[in-house]
Amino acid sequence: DAEITQSPRHKITETGRQVTLACHQTWNHNNMFWYRQDLGHGLRLIHYSYGVQDTNKGEVSDGYSVSRSNTEDLPLTLESAASSQTSVYFCASSPGGRTNGYTFGSGTRLTVV
C-alpha cells in the first residue's frame, strides 16, 4: 500500500545544530508540504513543493529550507536549530488539483535544548 513516512519519530538536538527531518511518500504525488503544529497556533505551513526542483516558502519559513530532487522525498532542514523550533512537524502530500485531498505522515516531535 502507498504511504507517507516521516523519520525520525522523535529527535532531541542542541541549539545551533543543523537538523534534517525526512519525509518519503510512495503515492507518486506531485505536491508535498511541511507543517509545524504548536499549541495555540494550530498547523502552519513551512515550505511546500509542486514538483521536482520546485520549492516555495510558507507562512513560517524563516530558519528552514527544503529541497526536492525526486518525486518521493522532501527533506526539511533546520539550518541552526533554535528553541523556538521545538514543535511537532508533519509532512503531507497531494496529487494536486481541485478535487484531491491531502495525506499526512505520523509526525516528528523535535525538541531543541
Added chain:
Amino acid sequence: KQEVTQIPAALSVPEGENLVLNCSFTDSAIYNLQWFRQDPGKGLTSLLLIQSSQREQTSGRLNASLDKSSGRSTLYIAASQPGDSATYLCAVSDTDKLIFGTGTRLQVFP
C-alpha cells in the same frame, strides 16, 4: 489572506448525543474542504473531503456540509461514542495549499 476559524474550541458531551462542529473561512474561492481527526500525540486522519461544487459528504455517522458562499462548513456526528474523543480539524484548500483551523477538542464521556 485565507483564515479558518473553528467553534467551539472544546466540547464535552455525554455518550449518545448528536454533535455539530463549526468551521468558517474568510475567502470563498476554495478548491475543497477537508475534515481531519487527530488523536493525542498522533497524526492526522482524513475523515471527509468536500469538493467546492458539493454541498455535503457522508461517511458512517459523520456528515459534513459546505456552504461556500457564506464561508461555512459543519461536521455533524450522530450518536457520539467515547471513541469519537479527539481533536477535529477543518482545513480549506486554495491555490493547492491547505489552510487549517485551530481545531475543536471533543470529549465524549460514558
